[in-house]
Amino acid sequence: MKNKIKKGDDIQVISGKYKGQYGKVSLVLKKDNQVLIENINKKTKHVKPKQTDDKGYIKKIEKPIHYSNIKLITKTV
Template identity: 40%
Template structure:
């Protein structure tokens, strides 16, 4: 069962555990069914690919999905890892808020 995730495509995130701990990057894709996300420059794997008319063959490095529990949103104010909360603004919009600084994440 897919959970409601607090991380979306385009968010700046920090890796909290694993071989890439401390690296930051932008979320390129969110895989809700698997609770994973593809983050730019994180969890790089090398794949041997066969040559096709469209693509050249060889060893290609690309990002692999990382589990959502191993990443945290980057605080827009301080830059470190932060948890995500929700807040309703005066005009009735529900926005995501960084728990660390209280800064609004969504525009």
């Protein structure tokens, strides 16, 4: 992976559903060439109840974005 993006860098999404939005990198997945960005690409996960007396719930989680879809704005030292 040849990108220079690290945790804490400020980035801009340059393509996809979240094009034009800014965020901060919270996790870099080098193996998959993806990054996790705070408050961007949130998905809804429906969690089923584990037992009969439990209740299910809906959880919002952040999903990673491929590093080719983002642009580095400010680098952390």
